[in-house]
Amino acid sequence: MPETPDTDPTRIVADADVLVADLIAGGSKTEESETGGDPESGTAARGALDAIRSHSWLDLLASDQLLDDAEAVIAELADADLAAAWRERIDEERVAVDHPAGDHPALASAYRGKAAHVLSYDEGLRGPAASASFGSRLNLSVKTPAGFVALFDAESLYEAAEDGEYSGPDRDPRT
């Protein structure tokens, strides 16, 4: 394993908790006003995923294992029909990556897909111990969805990673 693999800032992994929160914990105006910008609120997950869905040049990476986890949680907390419909849609959207069984699905998806960002609510992936353990070795930034949204600058990212001038979002995040 190389010590510091090259990563691509336009490649992003959302852990299963963020994917599920985007669907069933995000987006409510009522919750937004009640939580007052709480970084653990699901509204931030919807905002982070909307930022990715709105830009065709950003890639959402996910392994089958990662999507299996999210689909199972959706089926448990909502219902199997919604989980299946979500899986069909996310399968069209994601860039698939493979990794060995037993690896952490989000970290392994990022490593195998050379993603620069992982979005997760898991404190175990974001704390100082985690950074010391894999942060510099994987050249990877793990953030909450709220942290990602706060720092996301599409224009700067586009100009650094793509040719030409940024002209704004190029996709409807609800299609």
Place this chain on the structure above:
Amino acid sequence: MNWGDLFERAEDHRTDVATIRERLEARRDGERGTADSEEDPDDA
């Protein structure tokens, strides 16, 4: 199905991040437990 329709269908099942984390951790812990027991010949 587009994202807008999915979010509309999901409205009836709204929950919070803590509950999602709890269920995800239970699933991943369960999978690790299963893998550990499968690898342990004493469990056979």
